[in-house]
Amino acid sequence: MTPLLQIKNLQAEIAGKKILHGVNLDIGKGEVHAIMGPNGSGKSTLSYVLAGKPDYDVTGGEVLLDGANILDMAADERAAAGLFLAFQYPLEIPGVTTMTFLRAALNAQRKKRGEPELSSPEILRRVRTEAEKLGIDPEMLRRPVNVGFSGGEKKRAETLQMSLLEPRVCVLDETDSGLDIDALKVVADGVNRLRSPDRSMIVITHYQRLLDYIVPDVVHVFSKGHIVRTGGKELALELEANGYAEYVEEAA
Amino acid sequence: MAAVQETVDHVRRIDVEQYKYGFETKIESEKAPKGLSEDIVRYISAKKEEPEWMLEWRLEAYRRWLNMREPNWARVDYPPIDYQDLYYYSAPKKRPTLNSLDEVDPEILKTYEKLGIPLQEQEVLAGVVGADGRPKVAVDAVFDSVSIATTYKEELAKAGVIFMPISEALREYPDLVRKYLGSVVPSTDNFFATLNSAVFSDGSFVYVPEGVRCPMELSTYFRINEEKTGQFERTLIIADKGAYVSYLEGCTAPKRDENQLHAAVVELVALDDAEIKYSTVQNWYPGDADGKGGIYNFVTKRGDCRGANAKIAWTQVETGSAITWKYPSCILRGDNSSGEFYSIAISSGRQQVDSGTKMIHLGKNTTSRIISKGISAGRSENTYRGLVSAHQKATGARNFTNCDSLLIGEECGAHTVPYIEARNASTQFEHEATTSKISEEMLFYCMQRGLSSEEAVALVVNGFVSDVLQQLPMEFAVEAQKLISISLEGSVG
Numbered sequence: 022m023t024p025l026l027q028i029k030n031l032q033a034e035i036a037g038k039k040i041l042h043g044v045n046l047d048i049g050k051g052e053v054h055a056i057m058g059p060n061g062s063g064k065s066t067l068s069y070v071l072a073g074k075p076d077y078d079v080t081g082g083e084v085l086l087d088g089a090n091i092l093d094m095a096a097d098e099r100a101a102a103g104l105f106l107a108f109q110y111p112l113e114i115p116g117v118t119t120m121t122f123l124r125a126a127l128n129a130q131r132k133k134r135g136e137p138e139l140s141s142p143e144i145l146r147r148v149r150t151e152a153e154k155l156g157i158d159p160e161m162l163r164r165p166v167n168v169g170f171s172g173g174e175k176k177r178a179e180t181l182q183m184s185l186l187e188p189r190v191c192v193l194d195e196t197d198s199g200l201d202i203d204a205l206k207v208v209a210d211g212v213n214r215l216r217s218p219d220r221s222m223i224v225i226t227h228y229q230r231l232l233d234y235i236v237p238d239v240v241h242v243f244s245k246g247h248i249v250r251t252g253g254k255e256l257a258l259e260l261e262a263n264g265y266a267e268y269v270e271e272a273a
Numbered sequence: 274m275a276a277v278q279e280t281v282d283h284v285r286r287i288d289v290e291q292y293k294y295g296f297e298t299k300i301e302s303e304k305a306p307k308g309l310s311e312d313i314v315r316y317i318s319a320k321k322e323e324p325e326w327m328l329e330w331r332l333e334a335y336r337r338w339l340n341m342r343e344p345n346w347a348r349v350d351y352p353p354i355d356y357q358d359l360y361y362y363s364a365p366k367k368r369p370t371l372n373s374l375d376e377v378d379p380e381i382l383k384t385y386e387k388l389g390i391p392l393q394e395q396e397v398l399a400g401v402v403g404a405d406g407r408p409k410v411a412v413d414a415v416f417d418s419v420s421i422a423t424t425y426k427e428e429l430a431k432a433g434v435i436f437m438p439i440s441e442a443l444r445e446y447p448d449l450v451r452k453y454l455g456s457v458v459p460s461t462d463n464f465f466a467t468l469n470s471a472v473f474s475d476g477s478f479v480y481v482p483e484g485v486r487c488p489m490e491l492s493t494y495f496r497i498n499e500e501k502t503g504q505f506e507r508t509l510i511i512a513d514k515g516a517y518v519s520y521l522e523g524c525t526a527p528k529r530d531e532n533q534l535h536a537a538v539v540e541l542v543a544l545d546d547a548e549i550k551y552s553t554v555q556n557w558y559p560g561d562a563d564g565k566g567g568i569y570n571f572v573t574k575r576g577d578c579r580g581a582n583a584k585i586a587w588t589q590v591e592t593g594s595a596i597t598w599k600y601p602s603c604i605l606r607g608d609n610s611s612g613e614f615y616s617i618a619i620s621s622g623r624q625q626v627d628s629g630t631k632m633i634h635l636g637k638n639t640t641s642r643i644i645s646k647g648i649s650a651g652r653s654e655n656t657y658r659g660l661v662s663a664h665q666k667a668t669g670a671r672n673f674t675n676c677d678s679l680l681i682g683e684e685c686g687a688h689t690v691p692y693i694e695a696r697n698a699s700t701q702f703e704h705e706a707t708t709s710k711i712s713e714e715m716l717f718y719c720m721q722r723g724l725s726s727e728e729a730v731a732l733v734v735n736g737f738v739s740d741v742l743q744q745l746p747m748e749f750a751v752e753a754q755k756l757i758s759i760s761l762e763g764s765v766g
Contacts, residue, residue: 105721
């Protein structure tokens with residue numbers, strides 16, 4: 022079976038500085054892959070390039086989602102095609118309530134896919150159901166997107182967006198950063214509920230801790246802009262014990 | 274960076290195609306000869322069958338105007354206006370009598386239909402809500418120099434509310450008009466207001482008697498159609514003791530290559546415990562991408578809280594005009610009176626906006642609040658200019674001002690020029706101002722969730738202006754929101 026997401030020799034730079042040096046990665050349907058690596062190894066860049074952030078220039082390679090090259094698509098088209106990025110630092114949008122944002126996003130995606138837009142009551146119903154599962158206070162839906170949210174609230178809000186938009190590929194960028202252990206469990210539960218045979222995930226993290234809760238099928242070690250080692254979930258434990266030192270040196 | 278470049282490209286593409294109201298209505302019209310003179314002033318007054326005192330008032334203004342100079346302190350730049358090259362009066366040719374809407378020139382009715390302005394009253398009984406559940410709105414439609422139709426007159430009359438063209442009010446209620454006309458904006462006030470006093474042709478007159486809450490929203494739609502014709506409307510609204518009225522004004526004009534002059538005066542008088550809410554959705558033709566054509570909008574708007582506990586609130590959504598020169602103000606004369614100014618001013622293309630407010634605190638314990646949101650795109654210049662002053666006797670005066678500017682693209686400008694004068698020690702004035710650029714990070718976040726770049730900008734901008742939008746009457750807020758999206762269409766990447 023063709024992998025759902027194929028990254029082939031992906032190279033990218035920002036402001037003339039090369040960050041990704043040929044990333045190769047195949048992710049099958051339903052699989053969860055963890056990408057671990059030291060700070061500055063290019064993990065976050067990979068997530069931005071996949072999502073189509075305009076600051077980055079792709080200088081080589083391909084990214085195929087269900088066989089279609091998404092590198093030619095604008096960020097919103099990639100989103101509509103089913104790619105979701107949970108941001109490490111979700112942005113604040115003053116004056117726009119979370120509910121308004123969710124409605125706008127969901128209907129924009131549906132419109133792009135040629136699906137009928139959903140009515141406000143229908144969206145409200147879906148949002149409430151998902152919010153309840155994540156222990157999100159309905160009051161939060163009336164607050165402007167991420168404005169004044171605690172670290173935990175922001176990550177919960179990202180998870181809520183992800184549940185509502187039902188993406189095919191989820192990229193979680195350092196979802197554990199800024200979370201205490203209780204908040205981490207809530208978010209991880211939310212993510213685990215979204216695991217399904219049709220949905221793949223890339224979990225980017227520096228620490229093994231998150232992977233105790235979101236257990237990956239495959240673990241990759243990322244260093245100096247590419248994957249230097251691939252293994253099973255036990256690789257995460259090894260990294261936890263030995264650190265990244267050997268990979269940093271190896272790659273250099 | 275790619276996104277910034279894209280933004281700039283989109284901004285360049287802004288042009289008149291965005292302006293949806295640029296069509297012209299072909300009708301026969303009756304015009305005064307071109308140019309301005311005492312004879313023209315007499316002509317206008319005679320056309321309106323005005324009382325003698327009104328003519329004298331106009332002539333006095335005209336003579337004074339001859340010795341006045343056009344103000345040049347605003348941050349706007351335009352070639353000199355030839356005041357002799359304009360028509361000061363233009364009216365659709367009259368049919369014998371005009372007893373109902375059926376007799377209005379069908380071309381004009383079509384114009385208002387195209388503009389989406391309801392001139393047909395829905396057949397419903399007295400009450401605030403129309404048959405389709407939407408609030409009823411009484412409309413006075415002003416086409417060039419004359420009022421075409423005023424709806425719901427009878428129903429308003431039952432409540433004791435007078436709502437009619439000011440030319441008609443001058444004939445039917447001369448004493449009332451005489452008592453208040455020029456009492457807020459004197460005919461000597463400023464170059465444009467004085468010109469207006471000499472040649473104003475129509476506008477709306479509203480009187481809400483003591484203790485009456487006006488049963489529906491009142492609104493006037495101004496349309497400039499004729500070429501080389503100035504529109505000088507005059508609006509006078511009086512809320513007697515304890516009265517309440519909410520009023521909305523909307524404006525559009527056809528696309529033309531030359532500039533058209535619009536110099537209006539609006540006067541509001543709120544007596545003891547009265548409240549006036551005045552909202553404007555200004556969408557005059559802004560000119561093309563190179564700054565050719567468009568309306569020169571030189572407007573004097575002022576409200577007088579003449580009685581204790583009076584309240585006046587100005588809300589404006591400004592998206593049109595080549596040049597805007599406009600400072601809706603409040604004189605807080607009555608003790609405990611309050612003034613509010615909520616403004617969204619959007620400029621794109623080559624538009625120039627110099628707008629703001631004046632809050633003049635004269636009475637004790639008067640309060641005012643200013644929320645101004647300026648959005649500049651393209652190569653436009655957007656200036657907030659505001660004065661907050663407290664007289665020696667205005668003890669306990671309080672003001673809160675918040676001016677936020679949002680820049681889209683690299684070639685536009687935002688400026689904030691606050692003047693603050695406190696002449697007594699018990700005054701509390703607060704001023705906050707921010708200037709920000711629409712961030713690429715924020716747009717990327719929205720796009721990652723599926724919004725197109727334009728949807729993303731509209732969302733961010735609507736968030737930016739949300740606290741002002743909330744001040745607009747409900748259904749107009751929806752209109753305003755759409756208008757904001759339209760006027761920024763293509764302005765961002």
